[in-house]
Amino acid sequence: xxxxFSQAMSVASSGMKAQANRLRYTSENIANTDTPGYRRKAVTxxxxxxxADEGQVQTGRVRLDQAELRKVxxxxxxxxxxxxxxxxxxxxxxxxxxxxxxxxxxYEANLKMFDQVRQMSSALMDLLRR
Numbered sequence: 389x390x391x392x393f394s395q396a397m398s399v400a401s402s403g404m405k406a407q408a409n410r411l412r413y414t415s416e417n418i419a420n421t422d423t424p425g426y427r428r429k430a431v432t433x434x435x436x437x438x439x440a441d442e443g444q445v446q447t448g449r450v451r452l453d454q455a456e457l458r459k460v461x462x463x464x465x466x467x468x469x470x471x472x473x474x475x476x477x478x479x480x481x482x483x484x485x486x487x488x489x490x491x492x493x494x495y496e497a498n499l500k501m502f503d504q505v506r507q508m509s510s511a512l513m514d515l516l517r518r
Contacts, residue, residue, distance in 0.1 A: 459473045
């Protein structure tokens with residue numbers, strides 16, 4: 389498969405957009421760590437395989453993590469049952485921080501690729517002007 393500079397930049401920008409979306413959901417999960425009954429959201433990625441956008445990536449369906457919700461003991465909480473427990477979220481902060489770091493690094497890698505293609509394109513234009 390042959391790519392030109394604009395296609396390579398499109399692939400990199402689609403990766404940046406997908407990772408920004410992933411970071412948005414990770415931030416939402418972190419913000420709702422203490423929200424009773426909140427289920428962690430996970431985003432999937434899909435490669436575009438047809439048309440002019442072939443090779444690009446996009447975010448797919450957002451799915452709710454089906455892991456068991458935590459039982460939190462707090463008899464003073466308004467949602468607590470007779471035993472003093474209420475249903476918390478299933479967000480694991482350690483996992484969310486790791487996901488955020490991975491999304492950041494992937495975004496930076498795509499940004500570096502975008503910048504490299506831009507520099508190559510600029511260098512080619514300089515050569516052609518000579």
